[in-house]
Amino acid sequence: MKVLYHRLEEIWSGRIPEAAFLLGNVIAHEIGHLVLPGGAHARYGLMAPEMSIPIATSRPLFFTPAERKLLRSALASAADD
DSSP states (O other): OOHHHHHHHHHTTOOOOHHHHHHHHHHHHHHHHHGGGGGGOOOTTTSSOOOOOHHHHHHHHOOOOHHHHHHHHHHHHHHHH
């Protein structure tokens, strides 16, 4: 997983609250690729393949209910190992 910080920095131009949401959403999205089966994109939510900057910088985004169930299962399984 690689988050290109310099590219994010260009987008937010010093707007601190928006930067925090953007960085958190990007990192959570990339973790979704690592943990979710197939790392699939979704039609909406945190795993959407494309996202507008206004949406990604305005609030935290979330995994869908199905993704949350898969994440919990994968993490519980990993904890048992």
